[in-house]
Amino acid sequence: MSGPIPLQWPLALSALLFTLGVVGVLTRRNMIQVFMSLELMLNAVNLNLVAFARHSESITGQVFVLFVFTVAAAEAAVGLAIIIAFYRNKQTLNVDEFNLLKW
């Protein structure tokens, strides 16, 4: 183990974290926790971008992470506003009850 950290390490960690996020989104029923798992997946993607930015000796990957941050912040704000509006109407956060558009 000498030299810089090999590219495979962050990539493997990123794959594991992304899988964890997918498991969270698929198995949790609480809408807030589904959103938290989404943040986990976004972070895994950011890790991939940063790792490849270092590997390819380019700053573009890090600039792109900034845009991912922007979208994550917007997603969190709008998503949590939707959650509040939903809770006000239905008094629950169960994703299974999120079926207002079904007929």
Place this chain on the structure above:
Amino acid sequence: MAEHLFFLYFAVAALICGVAMVSRSNLLHAALWMLAFFVHMAGIFLLLNAEFIAALQVMVYAGAILVLYLFVIMLLDVRELAKVRQRHASATVASLIAGVMGAIMVVVVARGTFNPIHGAATAALLASQGNVESVAIALFTTYLLPFEVASLILLVAMVGAIMLAKRRL
């Protein structure tokens, strides 16, 4: 060597925090595990020559987004939330499929060989010029238009969030 040890620590800790975050049914506990997860991810970014991203990770995620989550959790009735049955009927199948997908990704990454690519932003240049300066130069020259569009996205999100959460307009 020390770099590798730190990376292993941050990686294992981030994974543990992630698992705890996904598996807790108490939302406040999950949010606090998420805070620990974000901070450990910032440490990993620091090790990968992305100091600016690490600082932003702490400020934007651990600062702004996490506080937003905590506010919403505390606005809602926690006793009511505890009644939500936590697991789907098909949770096992879903976890299995996701696990197989993750295992495939890890195997592909571990068996792959990555040829070195040589670009302009070498580690030596980043160290002498500074990471923030390098990101800023790219952001305000090559990526100026996407940067401005990002501010527009934030404006739209702000207006949208207020519109959605307001009881009556």
